[in-house]
Amino acid sequence: MSDPWAPISGGVTAPQGFLAAGITAGLKPSGNPDLSLLLAPEGAVCAGSFTTSLVRAACVDLCAARLQASGGHARAVLTNSGQANACTGERGLADSLTATAALAERLGLEPEQVLICSTGVIGVPIPMDTLVAGLDPLVAALSAEGGEAAARAILTTDLVEKQIALEASLGGRPVRIGGMAKGSGMIHPDMATMLGYLSCDAGVPAEVWQAMASRAVARSFNAITVDGDTSTNDTFLAFAGGEPLAEGHWQALEQGVTAVAQHLARAIARDGEGATCLIEVRVEGAADEAGARAIARTVCGSSLVKCAVHGRDPNWGRIVAAAGRAGVPFDPEAVALWLGEHQLMERGQPLAFDRPAASTYLRACAAGAYLGGPGPVGDTVMIRLLVGAGTGAGTAWGCDLSDQYVRINADYTT
């Protein structure tokens, strides 16, 4: 399938009918923007994916419950950054209810139409007076050009803001998808949350949209691995609202939704603490896509592989050993392995490859300067693993592991 999607500017407010805002309410000691709002057009549907951790914040429970009760409909999502509102007991849920009710009143909506995401320090309640006092200026700042401000106000320890928008012509009219995310891959002390938001100005039935968003999450946010620690607050929310899109274009729409989600997920992995490069692992020849992705994630998540990439060491032994413990059956004698354009293994055994050239490839990626050969250019280290003759293929993303990561996460003192 050819790709009809092209990048445009505007982030989550690129799609028609979406408004957003981001302001400094005073929740963060740093004085950085800390209150963000995304407002979808009337009748919008909303799909959600949430952390699988048993220990999850009250705001996550509230979002999940409201989307289930409404059959996948919501109009707005408020994000506060600074306090995660996790492990805060009964007060946590009460504060989430208060915040969404106060915002709903100002937007002329029912409380049930408003969702909330929190990110920041675990175990610390939200200063509710400060949050509520911020709602009037937040609503006043709503704008069709507010995507960038909204994307900035959801950040915590991120080094860069993460947003994207794509446009395609589907059924003779423009369709736009926007996205923003936060999460610095490897997780800063207690600021662990990954948040992702997507907006789309095509109308799609709620069940179709939820299924589409769930598949996109599996191929993006759930295909990145950073240090393996799942947050108490991880949330992805995707809004779609606008003129209905004919069923014949749903497949093309899903292509765009997946591309936006993958862009945001890669940006999170790339922003990992202390990371110098993105690692992309592509597994082919597995029995199915899920198995291929599971192998890819295990390779991406191996501390030894991550250290080897950081050390610019083309260490095939670590890659194949990680693949072997993924819990997915394959024939070790069928394994072939490539690092960039360098083939390191064939039929389960090491080849005599050009080791200095492979190491030079890793160094070029780390410098963001790899320009040639098959696979991505720039700062992406490409690992390709063939594990058999099956049709299952899957990709996962991660980043290298540096001594800087340990220093950031060890030297922090609560």
Added chain:
Amino acid sequence: MSDPWAPISGGVTAPQGFLAAGITAGLKPSGNPDLSLLLAPEGAVCAGSFTTSLVRAACVDLCAARLQASGGHARAVLTNSGQANACTGERGLADSLTATAALAERLGLEPEQVLICSTGVIGVPIPMDTLVAGLDPLVAALSAEGGEAAARAILTTDLVEKQIALEASLGGRPVRIGGMAKGSGMIHPDMATMLGYLSCDAGVPAEVWQAMASRAVARSFNAITVDGDTSTNDTFLAFAGGEPLAEGHWQALEQGVTAVAQHLARAIARDGEGATCLIEVRVEGAADEAGARAIARTVCGSSLVKCAVHGRDPNWGRIVAAAGRAGVPFDPEAVALWLGEHQLMERGQPLAFDRPAASTYLRACAAGAYLGGPGPVGDTVMIRLLVGAGTGAGTAWGCDLSDQYVRINADYTT
């Protein structure tokens, strides 16, 4: 149950009837001892546990097949250190067969009674001439005092040798259990293998012995987590041979077998690259032992928890967040948490604890100098997590994650 077991010297040759040897055959460029032999008395049974990795060395296949065919009987195990003989194709199996046949001839045994373990660099075949030339001096060196030499010759990147022996009076006679292991916890480049050996001079039926050894492995070697990378060669072999022990003493025997295995497993975790302390996580109140241990392992394996311990940061948020993603159901509202004698959480919420005192506790452990309070003393950081009212309890061990670990594993260049 009271503990009848007391430490004695002698390692794997402490039990009566066991002989061992370790020599330098020239397999390692370093000139360190590299060929080790353990010989069990006639009629001995042997239990085995092997790596779950799909990519496993030929020697592992051979051990597993021979133990299955013999119904759990073997007399000797040869260990060569320097080359792992993994990813070496058909030659790998041929070399394992050759080595065991040549040793069997010298010992007057059938080849099927001899096992082999290899550890060292993956993808590199064993220099067979060197190995075979070492067999005569190895057999000549066999001795009832050879435990320590054998324990030295199985090491690769380990900083310290790992051995132990215990003795108890069971049924009016002394029973002895010896053990040795190698594995430096966090894994040196391509030298990933964990090997463990146990000897016992009590006679036990093969099926009983295998079941006993499997339970002990679950509570020891399978309860340590270092950097999550399972090796191609991981093997545990337990030999028992001597006067039959009455069934009434099997439970006491298992207590000793478990203690020996746990000592060796803890020693491997403690010897982790760049590690400054052992971390022991005890989970109580789960539905069953396996669930409790799964939670404990997840906490032990969390990079964020490991970094926090290294930074001497009593970071309860990371511990409970890791527990929440273990995949084991529990009630987050029931969680209570202790670090040493400091309680950090109660009923799912943080307590106002003495943060400097908790940090001082971590610093004392890292200095190997923690002397008081409940839980282990010395260099063990004790984390205790209560997750409900169930009767399931389990323990896991790991070590802290230091920037030194990353440097060791990144700076290595193949």
